Amino acid sequence: MIDNKTFLIGGVLLALxxxxxxxxxxxxxPDGLESTALVVxxxxxxxxxxxxxxxxxxxxxxxxAYESPMPDYSLGEELGSTGNMIAIVVGTLLTLLVVLGASYxxxxxxxxxx
Amino acid sequence: MHIPDAFIPLPxxxxxxxxxxxxxxxxxxxxxxxxxxxxxxxxxxxxxxIFALQSFNLPVSMGTSGHLVGxxxxxxxxxxxxxxxxxxxxxxxxxGFIFGDGGITVMGANILNxxxxxGFVGYYSFxxxxxxxxxxxxxxxxxxxLACLIPALACAIEMAIAGTFPLVPGLxxxxxxxxxxxxxxxxxxxxxxxxxxxxxxxxxxxxxGVTSA
Numbered sequence: 282m283i284d285n286k287t288f289l290i291g292g293v294l295l296a297l298x299x300x301x302x303x304x305x306x307x308x309x310x311p312d313g314l315e316s317t318a319l320v321v322x323x324x325x326x327x328x329x330x331x332x333x334x335x336x337x338x339x340x341x342x343x344x345x346a347y348e349s350p351m352p353d354y355s356l357g358e359e360l361g362s363t364g365n366m367i368a369i370v371v372g373t374l375l376t377l378l379v380v381l382g383a384s385y386x387x388x389x390x391x392x393x394x395x
Numbered sequence: 396m397h398i399p400d401a402f403i404p405l406p407x408x409x410x411x412x413x414x415x416x417x418x419x420x421x422x423x424x425x426x427x428x429x430x431x432x433x434x435x436x437x438x439x440x441x442x443x444x445i446f447a448l449q450s451f452n453l454p455v456s457m458g459t460s461g462h463l464v465g466x467x468x469x470x471x472x473x474x475x476x477x478x479x480x481x482x483x484x485x486x487x488x489x490x491g492f493i494f495g496d497g498g499i500t501v502m503g504a505n506i507l508n509x510x511x512x513x514g515f516v517g518y519y520s521f522x523x524x525x526x527x528x529x530x531x532x533x534x535x536x537x538x539x540x541l542a543c544l545i546p547a548l549a550c551a552i553e554m555a556i557a558g559t560f561p562l563v564p565g566l567x568x569x570x571x572x573x574x575x576x577x578x579x580x581x582x583x584x585x586x587x588x589x590x591x592x593x594x595x596x597x598x599x600x601x602x603x604g605v606t607s608a
Contacts, residue, residue, distance in 0.1 A: 285436045288595055292440030300447035308460035313547060313572035314396045316459040318449055318566045321560045324409030327568055331458030340559055341401025343408075354450060373487060376446040377439050378484050381554040384426065384435045391427045 292379055300369035304362050305334060396550050397490065398505055402500030412503030418480050418511045425477035437598045439532025441469055446489065453579055461576025467542035469585045471535050472591060474600025477501045478560050479514025504553055508546040518540035522602065531603045532585040539584035540577035543564045547573035
């Protein structure tokens with residue numbers, strides 16, 4: 282049986298491979314929520330194809346707007362799929378670090394109790 | 396089913412945040428009692444894997460795509476719905492703040508749907524199915540399918556309350572799309588549990604019944 286360190290490194294490498302493959306193979310179609318938004322706003326039939334230039338957020342009523350540093354897992358048009366790959370790698374590793382960090386902080390706070 | 400900021404008015408978004416924070420508090424309490432040298436690498440790998448798999452949209456016909464959400468996976472493997480709340484919250488924070496995937500004001504609703512509802516539906520339907528079916532992979536696949544469909548229906552109701560979707564057309568479309576996307580959720584969840592059970596059966600929660608002899 283593989284040890285914890287091998288499991289962690291192997292698992293993260295597998296996640297990175299999945300994320301990078303996704304950059305090239307993932308479908309660009311809207312997700313279920315976006316498709317529903319297109320349907321109820323009259324831009325798409327329930328079972329039909331999605332329009333190329335459909336805007337699911339057209340029916341939104343909220344006013345809050347936030348500019349993320351890497352919107353849609355992209356670093357802009359020029360960097361193309363290289364940018365997408367960088368975004369996915371950064372996101373996967375950041376997720377790993379945040380979860381490890383949060384876990385250790387929670388564990389330390391527990392040890393501090395006793 | 397990452398809700399963008401535009402889809403829920405602020406006062407309602409605040410209510411979902413309050414509900415989400417209650418469950419997040421309970422998830423932190425779960426983490427305090429459960430996290431150890433073995434569980435931390437598992438949680439970290441699951442979170443990184445869920446982040447990567449959530450970027451892998453697969454076409455499901457009807458001009459729509461979908462990906463694994465992972466709530467059932469986290470809850471079943473770690474033996475608690477609060478594991479799903481813990482992992483999905485951290486994934487959603489990174490997706491929302493860094494990648495603009497899912498809104499900020501509505502993050503509470505996204506945590507509620509995918510972490511809380513997904514985790515609880517996934518965990519308890521798995522436990523119930525396992526007693527009847529006796530096979531952890533079939534049980535986890537069907538539990539994961541439900542853990543995709545039920546949060547999507549909850550999301551449709553939230554959209555109706557927000558005035559963004561009309562109730563019945565929203566429920567119909569969300570239901571149909573996620574009944575198919577849920578097949579992805581089911582297959583991927585069962586495959587990952589199988590792979591984990593092969594690699595490190597001791598890490599998979601004993602309730603799954605794959606612990607090595």
